[in-house]
Amino acid sequence: xxxxxxxxxxxxxxxxxxxxxxxxxxxxxxxxxxxxxxxxxxxxxxxxxxxxxxxxxxxxxxxxxxxxxxxxxxxxxxxxxxxxxxxxxxxxxxxxxxxxxxxxxxxxxxxxxxxxxxxxxxxxxxxxxxxxxxxxxxxxxxxxxxxxxxxxxxxxxxxxxxxxxxxxxxxxxxxxxxxxxxxxxxxxxxxxxxxxxxxxxxxxxxxxxxxxxxxxxxxxxxxxxxxxxxxxxxxxxxxxxxxxxx
Amino acid sequence: xxxxxxxxxxxxxxxxxxxxxxxxxxxxxxxxxxxxxxxxxxxxxxxxxxxxxxxxxxxxxxxxxxxxxxxxxxxxxxxxxxxxxxxxxxxxxxxxxxxxxxxxxxxxxxxxxxxxxxxxxxxxxxxxxxxxxxxxxxxxxxxxxxxxxxxxxxxxxxxxxxxxxxxxxxxxxxxxxxxxxxxxxxxxxxxxxxxxxxxxxxxxxxxxxxxxxxxxxxxxxxxxxxxxxxxxxxxxxxxxxxxxxx
DNA sequence: CAATTTTCATTTGTCAGACAATTAAACGTC
DNA sequence: GACGTTTAATTGTCTGACAAATGAAAATTG
Numbered sequence: 001x002x003x004x005x006x007x008x009x010x011x012x013x014x015x016x017x018x019x020x021x022x023x024x025x026x027x028x029x030x031x032x033x034x035x036x037x038x039x040x041x042x043x044x045x046x047x048x049x050x051x052x053x054x055x056x057x058x059x060x061x062x063x064x065x066x067x068x069x070x071x072x073x074x075x076x077x078x079x080x081x082x083x084x085x086x087x088x089x090x091x092x093x094x095x096x097x098x099x100x101x102x103x104x105x106x107x108x109x110x111x112x113x114x115x116x117x118x119x120x121x122x123x124x125x126x127x128x129x130x131x132x133x134x135x136x137x138x139x140x141x142x143x144x145x146x147x148x149x150x151x152x153x154x155x156x157x158x159x160x161x162x163x164x165x166x167x168x169x170x171x172x173x174x175x176x177x178x179x180x181x182x183x184x185x186x187x188x189x190x191x192x193x194x195x196x197x198x199x200x201x202x203x204x205x206x207x208x209x210x211x212x213x214x215x216x217x218x219x220x221x222x223x224x225x226x227x228x229x230x231x232x233x234x235x236x237x238x239x240x241x242x243x244x245x246x
Numbered sequence: 247x248x249x250x251x252x253x254x255x256x257x258x259x260x261x262x263x264x265x266x267x268x269x270x271x272x273x274x275x276x277x278x279x280x281x282x283x284x285x286x287x288x289x290x291x292x293x294x295x296x297x298x299x300x301x302x303x304x305x306x307x308x309x310x311x312x313x314x315x316x317x318x319x320x321x322x323x324x325x326x327x328x329x330x331x332x333x334x335x336x337x338x339x340x341x342x343x344x345x346x347x348x349x350x351x352x353x354x355x356x357x358x359x360x361x362x363x364x365x366x367x368x369x370x371x372x373x374x375x376x377x378x379x380x381x382x383x384x385x386x387x388x389x390x391x392x393x394x395x396x397x398x399x400x401x402x403x404x405x406x407x408x409x410x411x412x413x414x415x416x417x418x419x420x421x422x423x424x425x426x427x428x429x430x431x432x433x434x435x436x437x438x439x440x441x442x443x444x445x446x447x448x449x450x451x452x453x454x455x456x457x458x459x460x461x462x463x464x465x466x467x468x469x470x471x472x473x474x475x476x477x478x479x480x481x482x483x484x485x486x487x488x489x490x491x492x
Numbered sequence: 493c494a495a496t497t498t499t500c501a502t503t504t505g506t507c508a509g510a511c512a513a514t515t516a517a518a519c520g521t522c
Numbered sequence: 523g524a525c526g527t528t529t530a531a532t533t534g535t536c537t538g539a540c541a542a543a544t545g546a547a548a549a550t551t552g
Contacts, residue, residue, distance in 0.1 A: 009504090009505065009506095009542080009543090010505085011505080011506075012302060012505085012506090013305075016306070020336070023340070024336065024339060024340065026343070030344055036531080036532060036533085037532075037533070038532085046506075046507085047506060047507045047508070048507090048508090049295050049298075049505095049506070049507070049508095050505085050506060050507080052295075052299060052533090052534085053298060053299055053302045053505095053506095054302075056258060056299040056300075056302045056303050056306075057302050057303065057305065057306035058306070059259075059303065060262070060302075060303035060304070060306040060307055061306055061307070061333070061336070061337070063340070066532095066533065066534095067514090067515085067532085067533080068513070068514045068515065068532060068533045068534075069513090069514045069515025069516060069531075069532065069533080070514085070515050070516045070517065070529090070530065070531045070532065071515070071516055071517080071531080071532085072514075072515065072516090072531080072532050072533060073531095073532065073533080074533090078344050078345070079337065079340045079341055079344050079345075080345070081341060081345065084337050084341055087307070087333070087337065088334075088337070090266070090270065090307070091307070091325065091330050091333065091334070093270060094269070094270065094309070094325045095325055095327060095330055095415075095418065096415075097272070098276055098324050098325050099324070099325075099326070099327065099414075101414065101415060105413055105414070105415055106415055108366070108413055108415075108416075109413050109415035109416045109419065110415075112362040112363065112366065112411075112413075112416060113359060113362055113416070113419065115362060116358040116359055116361060116362035117358065120354070120358065165358075167351055167354055167355050167358075168345075168347065168351070169341075169342070169347060169351055169352055169354075169355035169356075169423070170354075170355045170358060170359070172341065173355065173359065173419055173422070173423060176419070177415070177419060255513080255514090255533095255534065255535095256534085257534080257535075258534085258535095282502080282503060282504085283503075283504070284503085292535080292536085293535060293536045293537070294536090294537095295534095295535070295536075295537095296534085296535060296536080298504085298505085299534095299535095312503095312504065312505095313503085313504080313543090313544085314502095314503060314504045314505075314542070314543045314544065315502075315503065315504080315542090315543050315544030315545060316500090316501065316502045316503065316543085316544050316545045316546065317502080317503085317544070317545055317546085318502080318503050318504060318543080318544070318545090319502095319503065319504080320504090
């Protein structure tokens, strides 16, 4: 692990990169203790605050964890799927909001990925996953449910569908897509009319998954995708009309 | 933006969270300049090093950029897809290597996601994307190509396939899955025999994409997925046999 | 007056040294 | 041997300082 001492700027970034590379390459295995901040400062020939800034960068990516005390220090962290979810959701949310990604594009991506899971989910679903999907579909039909609660339930339904595929890598990838889209989805579920149709499709999907019928599940997901897109178009058209009349 | 002063530990994490939430909520728009480090230190009632550690955490996630000088400071960064790629690849790579994700699981996820793109790619592919796919398929058939170069070309081929869908959200999601799997894929492409079959399937996929035939592309992707899984199983079996004979 | 150079104030990047808080191990004491 | 005490190591934070970069204002020059 070496840094370029000729460039006295961004030292903490260079140090962070050196340690990150060592972790990715496997030179620093999981739960390995890094040298203390003072030792790192000596090794890299920088001050302790600079080392600390580098370590904080790595901590922000959940690559290390720190512990105080006599046997404390910085340890290479086993990156868990749950840790990665949060970052994935944050990043996806900001990507969508900062890059003028259209609802159509985001929606298309989401349903394309979700349909990729459908055959696997139909094949491998457990009673547990199915029960979750049923429970969420039932909750969605409760009158008086707020839009936020409906959307949260919608996310839970689709996550159960994805988790039923029994592939953590797929679950991780889709978590970002589904959760990041929730704010965008909020705007199209505010009428009782659209809720009815969505719930009907959710029920049809759950039926297909229960029957291990991947093709049927895929078909109903496609219908849901189409219906969602249409609703969004209507909402956008209405808003433009309202703006024009002002 | 408030922090909890009663807990004098993890101050930098609290400050980072406060600023991150403000960015995600939109309270701090893109290109907005944050207060100077000294001002932030005053506002949060902490020292400048603590503020700096918080800012470095945000910089590690590409949420802010910093600039020195009179009109410098920390600015809310527009998160670009290309910035997010790197983090996505790092995270995915570590998730796979640190969680004993089997080759089968990773491979299944990758091809499931890629097949989700196939219909869109067949429909929307430009001459450019097709040319890239053809060029990479041709490169793969060159004799004397190293394993690393073959795999790099393989990744380039599949990225072109995904990019042809014309959906940046899909491209972003898949970039992580495809690139993170490259180290795992490396081990199964070292025989001329397997290369031939892979190249034949790549060519078939390119043909299908050229003909706007999504179903055909999907079918050949499925074949490629199956063949890859079989190769991996053989390699693993051979290794176990070699270990047993020692 | 216009153009150029110089100066200067602001801000980040880095450093040195210090103290507080935490934690586990070493040490006594009963 | 069990239980409290001390101690050393380590991170978390603070203070104060200086260097480097950078744009704006001031001074200089044609």
